[in-house]
Amino acid sequence: xxxxxxxxxxxxxxxxxxxxxxxxxxxxxxxxxxxxxxxxxxxxxxxxxxxxxxxxxxxxxxxxxxxxxxxxxxxxxxxxxxxxxxxxxxxxxxxxxxxxxxxxxxxxxxxxxxxxxxxxxxxxxxxxxxxxxxx
Numbered sequence: 001x002x003x004x005x006x007x008x009x010x011x012x013x014x015x016x017x018x019x020x021x022x023x024x025x026x027x028x029x030x031x032x033x034x035x036x037x038x039x040x041x042x043x044x045x046x047x048x049x050x051x052x053x054x055x056x057x058x059x060x061x062x063x064x065x066x067x068x069x070x071x072x073x074x075x076x077x078x079x080x081x082x083x084x085x086x087x088x089x090x091x092x093x094x095x096x097x098x099x100x101x102x103x104x105x106x107x108x109x110x111x112x113x114x115x116x117x118x119x120x121x122x123x124x125x126x127x128x129x130x131x132x133x134x135x
Contacts, residue, residue, distance in 0.1 A: 001019050001023070001032075001040065001043055002014075002016050002019050003040070004040055004041065004042060004043060004060050004061075004062055005019060005058070005060050007060075007062050007063065008060035008061065008062065008063075009060065012126075014058065022045055022057055022058075023045075026045055026046065026047055026048065026057070028048075029045060029046040029047065029048060029054070029078065029081065029082070029085075030043060030044070030045040030046075031043065031044050031045075031074050031077045031078050031081070033061065033065065033070050033073075033074060035065075041061065041062045041064075041065045041070070042059075042060055042061035042062060042065055042070055042071070042074060043058070043059075043060055043074070044056065044058070044059045044060075044071075044074040044075060044077070044078045045057045045058055045078075046078050046082060046090070048085070049082060049085045049086050049087040052086055052087055052088040052089065053087065053088070053089045053090070053091065054082045054085075054087045054089070054090050054091075055090070055091050055092065056075075056078070056090060056091070056092035059071055059074060059075060059101070061074070071101075071104055072104060072107075072108070075104070075105075075108055076108075079108070079133070079135070082135065083135045087135055088134065088135055089132060089133070089134055089135065090110075090132070090133045090135060091130060091131070091132050091133075092105065092110065092130070092131050093118075093121060093122075093128035093129065093130050093131075094128065094129050094131060095127070095128065095129075096116075096117040096127055096128070096129045102129065102131075105131050105133075106131075108133065109133050109134075110131035110132060110133045111131060111132055111133070112129050112130070112131050113129070113130040113131070113132070116129070117129045118130060
């Protein structure tokens, strides 16, 4: 997962220890994409469903697997899983300039926060658009 994350987000991948902690804490809410050789090519991970709300922590697909519907399939799987676990709301944050990701989330029914991107959400210069989906 660390390799896929580094490839998908070369400027700011999750550190190994964060991926490890997410895996330990949320493995039942993690879905992966493997190629025919069993090589990991993508993943989506979310939190549990505390108070009927869940957060998508990350969605990543390697470059050679993009634009083939795999990100949508991973999201569809995790959303169905969360709905089955009692989630009523799913929230995520996305880089506002990532038009492809924003379009994917929009097409899945996520709506952006009315105030627009949150400046410095993850620190100076790390703006994020918060998007919410009612299940």
